[in-house]
Amino acid sequence: MSNADQRRKPNRYQRIIERIFMAHYKGGAEEFLFSRDELVSQAAELGIELPKNLGDVIYTFRYRAELPASVLALAPEGKTWSIHPAGRGLYRFVAETPFDCSPNRNLAEVKVPDATPGVIAMYALSDEQALLAKLRYNRLVDVLIMSRP
Numbered sequence: 001m002s003n004a005d006q007r008r009k010p011n012r013y014q015r016i017i018e019r020i021f022m023a024h025y026k027g028g029a030e031e032f033l034f035s036r037d038e039l040v041s042q043a044a045e046l047g048i049e050l051p052k053n054l055g056d057v058i059y060t061f062r063y064r065a066e067l068p069a070s071v072l073a074l075a076p077e078g079k080t081w082s083i084h085p086a087g088r089g090l091y092r093f094v095a096e097t098p099f100d101c102s103p104n105r106n107l108a109e110v111k112v113p114d115a116t117p118g119v120i121a122m123y124a125l126s127d128e129q130a131l132l133a134k135l136r137y138n139r140l141v142d143v144l145i146m147s148r149p
Contacts, residue, residue, distance in 0.1 A: 010068060012048045013057050017138060018068045021081075021093060025074060030095040033086055058083060071148060112143055 086092040124130035
């Protein structure tokens with residue numbers, strides 16, 4: 001994260017999720033529940049306009065963005081916080097060991113020609129749907145599974 005990003009004022013998603021976390025976190029805890037309804041109540045308490053899509057707040061921190069630094073700083077050593085579904089309208093903050101998906105230098109490199117159709121490649125943006133289309137057309141998951149020792 002750049003210095004400019006660190007100095008930037010937290011957005012409304014960050015402020016809401018940070019407030020929910022701090023309301024439940026007790027020193028040393030590695031797991032606790034919260035409800036979707038808390039997004040509404042915390043936004044109201046903070047005087048923040050409620051997002052149109054409440055689920056996007058959770059989705060953002062599960063898949064697209066890091067949790068606020070104040071939340072990550074409270075994770076036990078060697079762990080990081082993540083959000084998991086825990087039932088209808090319920091979620092769970094869990095401190096877990098981060099997943100390491102760095103390449104293994106001991107495995108052979110497999111060259112895969114780009115078989116993405118031109119019309120798909122031409123309109124593919126730099127978003128997750130474009131990446132998924134390239135994965136599918138190039139059968140990268142199949143190649144990776146078949147190349148495992």
